Amino acid sequence: MELRHLRYFVAVAEELSFTRAADRLHIGQPPLSQQVQALEEEIGAILFDRSRRSIRLTEAGRIFLEDAYRVLAMAASAAETARRVEKGEVGQLKIGFIKSTAFTPIFPRIINTYRTRYPNVKLVMQEMSTMRQLAALEDYSLDLAFIRPMDTDIPPHLVMTTLQNHRLSVLMPDHHRLAEVDHLSIDDLRDEDFVMFPRDEGTTLNLAIYRLCAESGFTPRVTMEAREVATITGLVAARCGIAILPDLFQSLGIKGVLFRPIDTPAVVTQLALASRATESGTIPRAFFDIARELVAQHDSATPVSP
Numbered sequence: 001m002e003l004r005h006l007r008y009f010v011a012v013a014e015e016l017s018f019t020r021a022a023d024r025l026h027i028g029q030p031p032l033s034q035q036v037q038a039l040e041e042e043i044g045a046i047l048f049d050r051s052r053r054s055i056r057l058t059e060a061g062r063i064f065l066e067d068a069y070r071v072l073a074m075a076a077s078a079a080e081t082a083r084r085v086e087k088g089e090v091g092q093l094k095i096g097f098i099k100s101t102a103f104t105p106i107f108p109r110i111i112n113t114y115r116t117r118y119p120n121v122k123l124v125m126q127e128m129s130t131m132r133q134l135a136a137l138e139d140y141s142l143d144l145a146f147i148r149p150m151d152t153d154i155p156p157h158l159v160m161t162t163l164q165n166h167r168l169s170v171l172m173p174d175h176h177r178l179a180e181v182d183h184l185s186i187d188d189l190r191d192e193d194f195v196m197f198p199r200d201e202g203t204t205l206n207l208a209i210y211r212l213c214a215e216s217g218f219t220p221r222v223t224m225e226a227r228e229v230a231t232i233t234g235l236v237a238a239r240c241g242i243a244i245l246p247d248l249f250q251s252l253g254i255k256g257v258l259f260r261p262i263d264t265p266a267v268v269t270q271l272a273l274a275s276r277a278t279e280s281g282t283i284p285r286a287f288f289d290i291a292r293e294l295v296a297q298h299d300s301a302t303p304v305s306p
Contacts (some may be wrong), residue, residue, distance in 0.1 A: 003075055005039045006068045008032055009047065013065045016055055084120070091283050092122045096133040097146035098203070099229055103248050104271055106163050106298070107146065110291050117290070121283055129202030134158070137276060143284040145274040148246075151207035159277040161292050166246040168208070168267040169259040171232075173239045176258065183263035186216045193223040193241035195232050205269075209244050212264065233257055 011021040012032070022029040040047050047061035057065065085091050101107045111123070128136065130152065133145035137158060146163075154160060170184050178188060190213075197203045213220045224240050226232045230252065232243050237256035246269055250259045273291045275284055 001039070001042060003072065005035060005042075006072055008035050009039055010065065010068050010072065012036055012048070012055070013057055013061065013068075016057075018055070086282060092124060093283050093287060094124045094126075094141065094143045095146070095287075096126050096128045096136055096142045096144070098130055098133070098148055098271075099127060100148070100166075100246055100248060101146045101271065103251055104164055106271070106294065109294050110163075110273075110287075113294060114287050114290050118283075118286065130204045131202035134274070137274060143275070143279070143281065144287055147272055147274050148204050148269055149272055149274075150204040150269050151211055152204050154274070157277050158274050160272040160274045161288070161295065162270045162272050163291065163295055164271045165268050166248050166271065167261055168244050168269060169247040169250075169261050171236050171243040171245050171249070172258050172260065173236055173242075174256050174258055176242070178260065179258055181260065184260050185263055186212045189213070189220070189242065189244075190216065190218040192221070194220040195224045195226065195235045195241040195243045196220070196222050197232075198225045198227060201227060205244070205246075208267075208269070212244075212267065230254070 008021070008025065011024050012018060015021040015024065018029050018033055018036075022032045025032065036047070043064070045060040045064070046058050047064055048055045049058055097107070114121075115123070126142075128142075128145075130145075130147040130149065133142060133147050134152070134155070136142040137145055138155070147160075149160065170178070170189065172178060178184060181188070194209075196209065197206055199206060209220060224235055226235060229245065229249055232245070233249070233252055233254045235241065236243050237254055244262070247259060247261065273288065275288055279285060279288075
């Protein structure tokens with residue numbers, strides 16, 4: 001049974017005339033009669049009482065008409081939904097993000113802009129480390145990833161766009177011996193105790209810290225670990241050690257800690273949005289395009305220093 005057969009039947013049932021139904025469907029009357037008769041044979045029921053002057057629905061035809069309306073409506077709804085998905089107007093988008101993403105102004109701008117333009121797309125968001133997000137992109141657990149690609153080789157089948165740059169800073173307790181130094185070098189930290197994320201956290205920040213320390217000829221002495229930035233900051237305030245974090249975390253405003261920039265060129269870290277290079281879905285592409293659009297607007301509005 002094909003949808004066109006249902007449409008033919010509905011037209012005849014509404015017009016109660018093969019002639020008028022044929023005109024409405026822009027087909028000949030004999031082919032229409034043959035199609036309706038074939039439909040009756042297929043379902044094993046007579047749908048119309050026919051006479052020389054008029055036709056009318058049988059009881060089976062009346063019940064079948066109600067079902068035919070429902071089937072055609074469902075088919076039309078399914079087609080419309082498919083068209084909207086193809087346009088990126090409806091569906092689901094799985095997004096990962098690192099801990100620091102929520103502290104950046106670009107993140108809520110992208111999310112709010114996307115929600116405004118595509119209110120019927122459901123955003124499923126999950127906080128994950130950079131390394132775990134990269135793995136999730138590869139196994140299609142995520143569609144998009146807000147990551148920090150520090151000291152990490154990005155697979156060639158992924159594509160990224162940089163959203164913001166942040167400098168790394170030393171986080172220390174107030175009254176620390178280095179508190180009066182405006183710009184620190186990594187070498188200044190060789191005798192310090194470090195508070196860091198656990199190695200199994202999958203954050204690329206750890207990789208960068210170990211690299212920077214190795215380039216200065218020492219290995220950081222990690223005395224405490226914590227999975228949350230607020231916890232790390234609190235431990236620093238409690239004089240359990242120093243930490244290295246992106247400077248955007250100054251917005252936490254925890255008392256008893258100081259941020260001091262690291263005077264090394266290689267300590268600028270990127271916040272980036274990553275996706276599969278072969279991504280064919282309209283929904284992820286639309287989100288990616290909005291991110292690029294907002295970054296371009298921000299860059300064009302930022303004055304250039306002389």
